[in-house]
Amino acid sequence: xxxxxxxxxxxxxxxxxxxxxxxxxxxxxxxxxxxxxxxxxxxxxxxxxxxxxxxxxxxxxxxxxxxxxxxxxxxxxxxxxxxxxxxxxxxxxxxxxxxxxxxxxxxxxxxxxxxx
Amino acid sequence: xxxxxxxxxxxxxxxxxxxxxxxxxxxxxxxxxxxxxxxxxxxxxxxxxxxxxxxxxxxxxxxxxxxxxxxxxxxxxxxxxxxxxxxxxxxxxxxxxxxxxxxxxxxxxxxx
Numbered sequence: 611x612x613x614x615x616x617x618x619x620x621x622x623x624x625x626x627x628x629x630x631x632x633x634x635x636x637x638x639x640x641x642x643x644x645x646x647x648x649x650x651x652x653x654x655x656x657x658x659x660x661x662x663x664x665x666x667x668x669x670x671x672x673x674x675x676x677x678x679x680x681x682x683x684x685x686x687x688x689x690x691x692x693x694x695x696x697x698x699x700x701x702x703x704x705x706x707x708x709x710x711x712x713x714x715x716x717x718x719x720x721x722x723x724x725x726x
Numbered sequence: 727x728x729x730x731x732x733x734x735x736x737x738x739x740x741x742x743x744x745x746x747x748x749x750x751x752x753x754x755x756x757x758x759x760x761x762x763x764x765x766x767x768x769x770x771x772x773x774x775x776x777x778x779x780x781x782x783x784x785x786x787x788x789x790x791x792x793x794x795x796x797x798x799x800x801x802x803x804x805x806x807x808x809x810x811x812x813x814x815x816x817x818x819x820x821x822x823x824x825x826x827x828x829x830x831x832x833x834x835x836x837x838x
Binding site for chain 2: 611641643650651652653654657658665666682701703713715716717718719720
């Protein structure tokens with residue numbers, strides 16, 4: 611199976627620590643997205659890459675958050691100085707670039723972060 | 727900005743009952759519409775989609791029709807099974823925004 615993978619699946623950290631998550635998209639997909647999902651809510655968009663270029667960033671992405679996709683393949687999402695409000699499921703998705711009206715996004719299993 | 731509103735759950739049904747989950751959207755232009763499903767302990771999976779007005783998406787016995795006049799994309803299934811117990815998310819996508827906007831999700835519980 612060559613779906614979207616994310617690591618780690620779970621992360622528990624103490625407030626103030628830095629954490630980094632990794633996402634490996636489907637290999638032929640050049641678009642990569644990060645979303646955040648809190649309990650009982652739908653996912654909220656954080657940021658989007660086309661190849662290695664970060665083209666969109668949500669206002670939800672404070673300056674403590676940074677995302678990279680250095681070679682246009684895997685991506686990392688780092689949260690510095692974590693706060694309890696950062697506790698959530700962090701979802702990664704990828705899609706091919708097509709000229710059509712819609713690009714279907716394929717989601718990974720997510721990384722669940724708990725900040726104590 | 728774009729927004730999606732879907733009926734709150736939980737929705738509890740008996741097996742073989744008819745399921746409807748309402749979804750309405752607010753968006754300029756011509757978004758594409760999606761239903762995603764999240765089974766317990768699993769990630770989001772695409773259930774079905776429709777890319778233009780009057781299109782019907784269908785998969786696994788589920789259907790939804792893109793109604794531009796009512797800005798709706800209601801999900802229906804004629805006879806649910808216990809295995810359909812999950813959280814269902816409606817979402818819209820516009821190429822200009824390059825992102826999915828999700829509703830809050832509707833939890834469905836099907837009892838035998």
